[in-house]
Amino acid sequence: MKPETRLALIHIVGPEHVLEAREDLLCYAYDASPIAMDPAHLPCMVLFPANAEEVSRIVGLANDAGFVIYPRGAGSNVSGGSIPDRDAVVMVLSRMNRILEIDQANMTADLEPGVITEQFQTAVEKLGLFYPPDPSSKAFSTMGGNVAECAGGPRGAKYGVTRDYVLALEVVMPTGEIIHTGARTMKSVAGLDLTRLMVGSEGTLGIITRITVRLLALPAAKKTLMAIFPDLEKPSQTVAKIFTAGMVPTTMELLDKTFINAIEDYRQIGLPREAEAILLIEVDGEAESVDRQADRIAEICHQQGATRTQVAKDAAEAEELWIARRSAFASVCRIKPNIIGEDATVPRAAIPQAVREVQAIAARHNLTIGVMGHAGDGNLHPSILADERDADEMRRVELAVEEIFRSFLALRGTLSGEHGIGRMKSRFLHLETGEAGLKVMRSIKRALDPNNILNPTIGLGA
Amino acid sequence: MEWRDLEAEVVRCSRCGACQQVCPIFRELGTEASATRGKIGLIRSAIHGWVSETEGLSERMSLCLACKACTANCPSGVQGDQLVLAARQRLVERRGLPLIKRLALRFFLKHKGIFRVGMKLGPLGQRLVLRRTPKGCLPRLPMGLDKRRLVPELASRSLRERYPEVLEAPMARGRVALFTGCMVNHVYPEIGVAAIEVLLKQGISVVIPPDQHCCGLPAFANGDTDTALELGRATLGVFQKYPVDAVLTLCGSCGGTLKQEYRHWFAPDPELAGRAKALSEKVQDFAQYLDGQGLLGSLGPLKGKVTYHDSCHLARGMGVTKEPRNLIRAIPGLVFQEMEAPARCCGAAGSFSLTHYDLTLKINGRKTEDILNSGADTVVTGCPGCIMQLKDGLHKYESKINVIHFAQLLRQAIMGNPIPPPMP
Numbered sequence: 017m018k019p020e021t022r023l024a025l026i027h028i029v030g031p032e033h034v035l036e037a038r039e040d041l042l043c044y045a046y047d048a049s050p051i052a053m054d055p056a057h058l059p060c061m062v063l064f065p066a067n068a069e070e071v072s073r074i075v076g077l078a079n080d081a082g083f084v085i086y087p088r089g090a091g092s093n094v095s096g097g098s099i100p101d102r103d104a105v106v107m108v109l110s111r112m113n114r115i116l117e118i119d120q121a122n123m124t125a126d127l128e129p130g131v132i133t134e135q136f137q138t139a140v141e142k143l144g145l146f147y148p149p150d151p152s153s154k155a156f157s158t159m160g161g162n163v164a165e166c167a168g169g170p171r172g173a174k175y176g177v178t179r180d181y182v183l184a185l186e187v188v189m190p191t192g193e194i195i196h197t198g199a200r201t202m203k204s205v206a207g208l209d210l211t212r213l214m215v216g217s218e219g220t221l222g223i224i225t226r227i228t229v230r231l232l233a234l235p236a237a238k239k240t241l242m243a244i245f246p247d248l249e250k251p252s253q254t255v256a257k258i259f260t261a262g263m264v265p266t267t268m269e270l271l272d273k274t275f276i277n278a279i280e281d282y283r284q285i286g287l288p289r290e291a292e293a294i295l296l297i298e299v300d301g302e303a304e305s306v307d308r309q310a311d312r313i314a315e316i317c318h319q320q321g322a323t324r325t326q327v328a329k330d331a332a333e334a335e336e337l338w339i340a341r342r343s344a345f346a347s348v349c350r351i352k353p354n355i356i357g358e359d360a361t362v363p364r365a366a367i368p369q370a371v372r373e374v375q376a377i378a379a380r381h382n383l384t385i386g387v388m389g390h391a392g393d394g395n396l397h398p399s400i401l402a403d404e405r406d407a408d409e410m411r412r413v414e415l416a417v418e419e420i421f422r423s424f425l426a427l428r429g430t431l432s433g434e435h436g437i438g439r440m441k442s443r444f445l446h447l448e449t450g451e452a453g454l455k456v457m458r459s460i461k462r463a464l465d466p467n468n469i470l471n472p473t474i475g476l477g478a
Numbered sequence: 479m480e481w482r483d484l485e486a487e488v489v490r491c492s493r494c495g496a497c498q499q500v501c502p503i504f505r506e507l508g509t510e511a512s513a514t515r516g517k518i519g520l521i522r523s524a525i526h527g528w529v530s531e532t533e534g535l536s537e538r539m540s541l542c543l544a545c546k547a548c549t550a551n552c553p554s555g556v557q558g559d560q561l562v563l564a565a566r567q568r569l570v571e572r573r574g575l576p577l578i579k580r581l582a583l584r585f586f587l588k589h590k591g592i593f594r595v596g597m598k599l600g601p602l603g604q605r606l607v608l609r610r611t612p613k614g615c616l617p618r619l620p621m622g623l624d625k626r627r628l629v630p631e632l633a634s635r636s637l638r639e640r641y642p643e644v645l646e647a648p649m650a651r652g653r654v655a656l657f658t659g660c661m662v663n664h665v666y667p668e669i670g671v672a673a674i675e676v677l678l679k680q681g682i683s684v685v686i687p688p689d690q691h692c693c694g695l696p697a698f699a700n701g702d703t704d705t706a707l708e709l710g711r712a713t714l715g716v717f718q719k720y721p722v723d724a725v726l727t728l729c730g731s732c733g734g735t736l737k738q739e740y741r742h743w744f745a746p747d748p749e750l751a752g753r754a755k756a757l758s759e760k761v762q763d764f765a766q767y768l769d770g771q772g773l774l775g776s777l778g779p780l781k782g783k784v785t786y787h788d789s790c791h792l793a794r795g796m797g798v799t800k801e802p803r804n805l806i807r808a809i810p811g812l813v814f815q816e817m818e819a820p821a822r823c824c825g826a827a828g829s830f831s832l833t834h835y836d837l838t839l840k841i842n843g844r845k846t847e848d849i850l851n852s853g854a855d856t857v858v859t860g861c862p863g864c865i866m867q868l869k870d871g872l873h874k875y876e877s878k879i880n881v882i883h884f885a886q887l888l889r890q891a892i893m894g895n896p897i898p899p900p901m902p
């Protein structure tokens with residue numbers, strides 16, 4: 017980067033909002049993905065802009081001076097989506113962290129991208145409102161990152177994912193213009209749906225600087241129940257059965273023995289260590305209806321072979337269970353240091369077959385693969401436990417990952433339910449989209465980002 | 479120590495970022511390097527030689543309160559605070575200590591005699607450089623201390639000078655040794671006095687070993703492991719001499735060090751490790767011991783609304799959170815009101831609050847607001863370091879809220895007297 021470009025950037029955000037020391041740059045060479053830090057690919061600067069105006073000026077300069085930009089929220093994505101390339105500028109949106117408006121009458125909210133997901137949820141819940149998408153990383157992920165990845169979470173089974181709540185966006189385009197997509201109304205068909213194009217675009221098509229979401233009324237009551245199974249097959253069968261029986265649980269999470277024990281090691285909340293698998297299920301609604309729903313679901317679980325079902329006795333006990341569930345990913349790192357958590361997703365009825373495939377792949381490559389996931393929406397997280405210091409194991413992991421992708425796609429599934437393509441799955445994208453589909457995506461990218469400024473090495477089969 | 483020695487722990491960090499939600503420093507600075515994930519990334523870099531042992535590296539490692547919040551919250555069970563302390567140790571081995579810390583830790587702290595004389599002359603010297611206010615002193619000169627920092631006066635008579643070695647309770651039901659700790663001994667002897675009076679009144683005899691000294695944590699936290707180990711060895715030697723039911727501490731940081739840290743520090747040496755284990759099994763916090771024994775006789779009543787601040791090392795180091803609350807709730811007449819996030823660090827963190835005052839101000843500001851929002855008129859806590867910090871924070875808000883140790887609250891409830899003013 018030319019010295020005058022550097023000075024111009026410092027001028028835009030102010031010197032106290034720039035990091036340039038090697039000790040800091042190293043800390044932006046990773047995210048929560050297992051991709052190893054590479055000191056040959058450090059960014060040259062990290063910038064913390066304060067508003068869309070500054071973001072736009074930085075992007076404009078990138079086009080003129082020819083540097084690339086990697087937007088970043090909390091760096092909690094698990095697909096390598098915010099790992100920069102050489103000589104890049106990392107743009108962290110965390111300073112833009114204000115909730116601008118909560119419109120109670122229209123049940124919408126406006127916020128900046130750096131707001132932490134859980135803090136936003138707490139703020140609306142105080143007003144009796146509800147923002148459902150709940151990635152397990154909600155305590156530290158940003159809303160901008162959630163929109164860029166189209167994050168989902170356990171509640172997706174009933175309430176859908178981030179996409180289903182975003183009404184409108186302010187976006188700084190890769191050429192520097194600031195646009196406003198969508199509308200604040202509950203419906204709008206004015207022009208192409210640019211909001212949907214941006215949600216889940218992984219920072220490749222624009223930088224999100226303001227988000228308008230719709231909110232729901234906070235359900236009056238909820239109830240959590242745990243069903244314990246003697247094998248992995250039975251709960252897998254149970255998931256689709258519950259939905260076809262007309263029940264719509266808020267969440268339905270599957271955890272196998274590996275995860276149950278790792279979580280129990282972390283939090284000691286009394287999960288059944290002897291179980292082969294559990295389903296954690298939450299229902300919500302009116303107070304009377306949650307009891308009915310919970311009873312009916314427990315009944316179905318028993319019919320499907322659950323050895324025991326158990327209802328959390330109060331909100332605190334339920335919250336303990338959900339905290340435990342959210343810590344599942346990281347707690348298996350107690351077993352082996354590295355976890356390659358996939359999120360290939362299949363239609364609900366295909367879950368039993370998908371689980372069998374994963375078990376076969378694990379056996380074939382002599383790997384430990386824990387099975388966990390948002391079973392309610394078919395989003396499994398087969399998690400391969402490995403040690404980065406063991407080169408042979410890492411090679412087997414790569415083979416296994418590819419086999420998982422191919423087998424889930426054969427079950428009419430998708431490569432990624434919510435974690436994004438990032439760097440990790442980029443080379444597999446064509447398996448799902450086909451060459452023609454990929455070509456369309458690339459031409460959209462080229463049309464919007466002619467100089468390939470934003471996240472050039474992320475997604476899109478690069 | 480070699481960087482490589484840390485690799486086994488470092489690779490267990492999955493880089494999920496969960497530490498960011500609880501790190502008080504990340505909350506203020508928002509940079510990756512300020513949270514544990516970033517520090518671990520830097521240690522990983524040092525292991526591979528991607529970063530050299532620079533001033534910049536030391537500076538980033540210094541930005542940690544050792545509050546253990548990341549460790550307690552880490553789903554992978556990574557000991558974040560221990561990694562940072564180990565990194566500091568390595569950096570001190572290679573780069574040395576800054577002169578002022580070297581003087582403070584190696585010369586002053588390590589030599590009990592000099593320390594004592596220094597502390598004796600302290601009040602006199604302090605008056606020359608500190609401006610007295612009704613609440614405490616404000617520095618007159620910059621002298622490394624921030625001029626806005628409210629520091630308490632050193633007591634002219636230390637706690638240990640006020641008592642004989644052994645205090646027998648009539649018809650004793652127990653016998654304990656008291657680890658006074660530097661701050662209680664020299665700055666807040668009234669806390670020690672309160673604790674001793676409560677114990678005697680409760681039928682517990684108290685032994686105060688006269689040749690005890692600093693636990694060593696201040697040296698360890700600054701990376702000066704040699705000094706820390708020397709102080710630790712001395713402490714083990716002193717306390718093994720007394721046949722007591724328990725060794726009581728009045729400060730979560732000293733307590734955590736005696737109870738847990740020594741076992742890590744001395745693990746390589748079987749003989750010392752055995753002694754550390756024996757001491758560890760005896761060490762209890764004052765509140766923990768009394769709550770376990772059960773209070774005799776009637777308490778109070780007292781008036782007012784009380785809130786409780788968890789000291790990091792008492793809560794996450796010693797695991798003591800319920801016992802102080804039980805004692806507070808046992809006092810009739812008092813209203814107990816939890817504040818928001820009572821276990822969030824107040825930012826004192828030993829010498830951190832002296833070297834990073836601006837940052838400490840911000841962290842403490844949040845704590846102060848939580849205290850004010852609780853509506854309490856008294857904050858109770860279990861650590862003299864926190865007391866100094868909380869008083870400073872409340873002073874900035876011109877608040878009249880009182881900050882006391884739970885020993886002082888209990889003394890008041892048992893003796894029926896108002897809380898005595900700071901001791902000269």
Ligand SMILES: Cc1cc2nc3c(=O)[nH]c(=O)nc-3n(C[C@H](O)[C@H](O)[C@H](O)COP(=O)(O)OP(=O)(O)OC[C@H]3O[C@@H](n4cnc5c(N)ncnc54)[C@H](O)[C@@H]3O)c2cc1C
Nearest residue numbers: 089090091092093097152158160161162164167168219224
């Ligand atoms: C323990 C753990 C559990 C997780 N659980 C879930 C889960 O249940 N569901 C789920 O969906 N995900 C989950 N994730 C993944 C991750 O938390 C989400 O992808 C989250 O949305 C990322 O948010 P972030 O702020 O960390 O974004 P980052 O990781 O910083 O960025 C993610 C991507 O978005 C881009 N980006 C960030 N901000 C902007 C912006 N303002 N404008 C444009 N582009 C931007 C980045 O360039 C990058 O490509 C989990 C992660 C962890 C570590």
